[in-house]
Amino acid sequence: DIQMTQSPSLLSASVGDRVTINCKASQNINKYLNWYQQKLGEAPKLLIYNTNNLQTGIPSRFSGSGSGTDYTLTISSLQPEDFGTYFCFQHNSWPLTFGSGTKLEIK
Amino acid sequence: QVQLEESGPGLMQPSETLSLTCTVSGFSLTSNGVGWVRQPLGKGLVWMGTIWAGGSTNYNSAVQSRLSISRDTSKSQVFLKMNSLQPEDTGTYYCARHRATEGIGDYWGQGVMVTVSS
Numbered sequence: 610d611i612q613m614t615q616s617p618s619l620l621s622a623s624v625g626d627r628v629t630i631n632c633k634a635s636q637n638i639n640k641y642l643n644w645y646q647q648k649l650g651e652a653p654k655l656l657i658y659n660t661n662n663l664q665t666g667i668p669s670r671f672s673g674s675g676s677g678t679d680y681t682l683t684i685s686s687l688q689p690e691d692f693g694t695y696f697c698f699q700h701n702s703w704p705l706t707f708g709s710g711t712k713l714e715i716k
Numbered sequence: 717q718v719q720l721e722e723s724g725p726g727l728m729q730p731s732e733t734l735s736l737t738c739t740v741s742g743f744s745l746t747s748n749g750v751g752w753v754r755q756p757l758g759k760g761l762v763w764m765g766t767i768w769a770g771g772s773t774n775y776n777s778a779v780q781s782r783l784s785i786s787r788d789t790s791k792s793q794v795f796l797k798m799n800s801l802q803p804e805d806t807g808t809y810y811c812a813r814h815r816a817t818e819g820i821g822d823y824w825g826q827g828v829m830v831t832v833s834s
Contacts, residue, residue, distance in 0.1 A: 610777075641819065643818075643819045643820075643821070645761075645821060647761075651826075652810055652812075652824035652825065652826060652827055653753075653761065653810075653821060653824060654824075655819075655821045655822050658818045658819055658822075659817075659818060659819070662818075664822060696760065696761055698761075698763075698819060698820070698821075700819040700820065703774055703777075704763060704774075704775075704776040704777055704778070705763040705776075705819075705820070706763065707760055707761040707762065707763065708760070709760050710760050710761075
């Protein structure tokens, strides 16, 4: 199985900050990497698919990059509504696997 | 609009078989895949399996021996059945639309909480 290691596991940032969350795969996943945001009591929401494609309706302050085994989600200017837990997900190889999550807190 | 809704029992006994239904609207099961994702309380997400537009399935090897996903396209329903339940199967079960090239979850159900306890 491909292991997805996210860092940091906990992130505290202020409104307006530029925030980056990292995801490292245990092997090459060929850019088949998605990012999701989840708020307490809600289903996950797809933000980015295939490394750098913004899902419809997602603000442009969210962006993704990466290749091979290393991927990054960037929030260019943090907004109060961006709190929650962020998960990466690889869909290159079976079984499909999620990262363990990054909890983003707003200072 | 696209919607998915999970339904099923909230409380199960160990060793029982879990049956969940995902009813979809706004898209066709013959053109889209649907996957199941589990989330233990307070923990991360685990992809369990997917049924594709053509009816084929892929399962997570961790649960493959206990899991079956099927569908009734005429009713726009996808079914999850998992036997030999254990307390560690407790969690919220989500169904989500699964596109082959873009991955899972452009649309999700609200989730159904399942507790396995004697």
